[in-house]
Amino acid sequence: MSWFAMLFRLESKENQLDSELRFHLEEQVRANIRHGMDPIEARREAALAFGGIEQIKEECRDQRRGIWLENAFQNLRYGAKTLIRSPGFSIVALVTLALGIGVNATVFSILNRIYLTAPPFQDPERLVTVFYSTQQSPYWPLSPANFSDIRRQNTVFEELAAFSSSEASLGETGKPAELVRAIGVTANFFPMLGVQPARGRLRSSRPKTSRRQGQGGGGGKTRAKTTAR
Amino acid sequence: MGVDKSDLLQGTLDLLILRVVAMGPIHGYAISKRIQQISRDALRIQQGSLYPALHRLEKRKWLGAEWREAETGRAAKFYSLTAEGRKRLLVEHSEWERLSAAIGLVIQATQL
Numbered sequence: 001m002s003w004f005a006m007l008f009r010l011e012s013k014e015n016q017l018d019s020e021l022r023f024h025l026e027e028q029v030r031a032n033i034r035h036g037m038d039p040i041e042a043r044r045e046a047a048l049a050f051g052g053i054e055q056i057k058e059e060c061r062d063q064r065r066g067i068w069l070e071n072a073f074q075n076l077r078y079g080a081k082t083l084i085r086s087p088g089f090s091i092v093a094l095v096t097l098a099l100g101i102g103v104n105a106t107v108f109s110i111l112n113r114i115y116l117t118a119p120p121f122q123d124p125e126r127l128v129t130v131f132y133s134t135q136q137s138p139y140w141p142l143s144p145a146n147f148s149d150i151r152r153q154n155t156v157f158e159e160l161a162a163f164s165s166s167e168a169s170l171g172e173t174g175k176p177a178e179l180v181r182a183i184g185v186t187a188n189f190f191p192m193l194g195v196q197p198a199r200g201r202l203r204s205s206r207p208k209t210s211r212r213q214g215q216g217g218g219g220g221k222t223r224a225k226t227t228a229r
Numbered sequence: 230m231g232v233d234k235s236d237l238l239q240g241t242l243d244l245l246i247l248r249v250v251a252m253g254p255i256h257g258y259a260i261s262k263r264i265q266q267i268s269r270d271a272l273r274i275q276q277g278s279l280y281p282a283l284h285r286l287e288k289r290k291w292l293g294a295e296w297r298e299a300e301t302g303r304a305a306k307f308y309s310l311t312a313e314g315r316k317r318l319l320v321e322h323s324e325w326e327r328l329s330a331a332i333g334l335v336i337q338a339t340q341l
Contacts, residue, residue, distance in 0.1 A: 016296075017284075020257060020306045024276060027258040027301070051277045059281040067288040 017057055025050055122194030130160070147186075161189040237328075242274070242282050244321040247310065250292060251318060256305040257283055283308060291317045 011019070025046055032042035050056075083090040118124050132150075134140040142150075142162060151160045166184040171177035190202055249255065249263050260283075261274045286292040291314035299305035310318070 016306065019304065021276070021280065023256070023299070023303060023305045024258040024261075024280075026303070030301070049276075051275065056277050056280055059277065060284040063281045063285040064288045067285060 017060055021050075021053055021056060025053075120195065126158075127193075128157075130157075159188060159192045161186045161192045163189060239282070240321060240324060242278060243286060244318070244325055245272070245274070246279075246282055246286060247291065247314060247318040247321060250308050250310050251315070254295070254297075254307040254309040256299060256307050258305075260308070286314070289317075290314075 028046035028049065029039075029042045032045055033039060037045060083093075119127075121127060131138060132140045132142045132146070144162075147160075147162045154160055163183050163185045166182045167179060168182035169177045169179050187203070190197065196202075245264055246260060249260050249267075252263075255263070257276075257279060261276070261279055264272050264274055283292065287294050287308065290311055292308045293311050293314075295307050295309070296304055297307045
């Protein structure tokens with residue numbers, strides 16, 4: 001391979017196209033000069049005869065793309081025919097793909113919700129979970145009275161709110177009540193997070209341990225009763 | 230079998246290019262000059278037709294291309310015929326014969 005070939009291999013396809021067309025132009029200019037034209041006239045005439053170099057380049061690119069597309073479609077058709085010829089294999093392959101993609105999509109969407117998207121609170125980076133740890137356990141249950149004390153004496157955090165697992169029974173008139181899992185929170189929980197309840201309004205808060213629930217309902221008559229733990 | 234005007238022209242141009250390149254590796258400028266010469270100035274291929282055709286034929290793998298030093302000392306892209314290209318040349322040639330025979334028939338018929 002001549003050094004020319006190596007040099008031009010490194011050039012981008014775009015530069016190659018440009019060089020190729022310019023070479024032709026230069027050769028035409030030379031030929032014109034040989035036929036007796038003066039250099040300026042020669043160049044002008046050659047450029048005129050050549051036409052729009054950018055248009056020609058675009059046309060060349062179009063031609064290449066057109067063939068590429070044609071090949072792609074041919075390959076697709078061939079692939080489809082091959083698959084149709086062996087339906088057993090195709091079905092197994094398709095089911096495997098579907099399962100794989102489905103599992104991936106599910107796992108991703110879960111992880112996306114948990115890890116990748118920011119929680120829908122104000123300033124989630126400034127939110128921490130604090131545990132009351134004792135010798136018996138690093139996650140010792142916190143009594144309401146202790147929480148009040150800690151909150152009052154705290155100098156580290158801007159605000160402290162507490163939550164605990166709970167149960168609630170949700171009932172709509174005419175339907176049997178459902179037992180659902182609930183989280184009991186202190187009055188300052190929602191304001192601290194900067195969120196509004198999905199239904200109903202928050203009671204005006206006083207810093208005492210009480211349970212929050214939506215008051216009244218959106219559409220139907222929804223009443224919630226909670227049981228404290 | 231439907232052949233429209235652009236197909237005809239394209240096929241004919243392809244035939245001319247393939248036939249010229251079959252004589253040996255050659256760059257675009259020389260191709261247009263050679264066609265002009267051999268046809269005794271009757272056929273002048275515009276750059277706007279020639280280069281898109283060359284690129285199309287190259288993409289179809291009927292022509293191979295290589296950058297070499299031209300006679301003038303500068304670098305030029307030389308095209309050569311591939312094995313596929315050689316087969317294609319035969320196909321285009323027989324298509325051309327078929328077509329000109331058909332055209333001949335029509336012309337003769339209208340004279341009658």
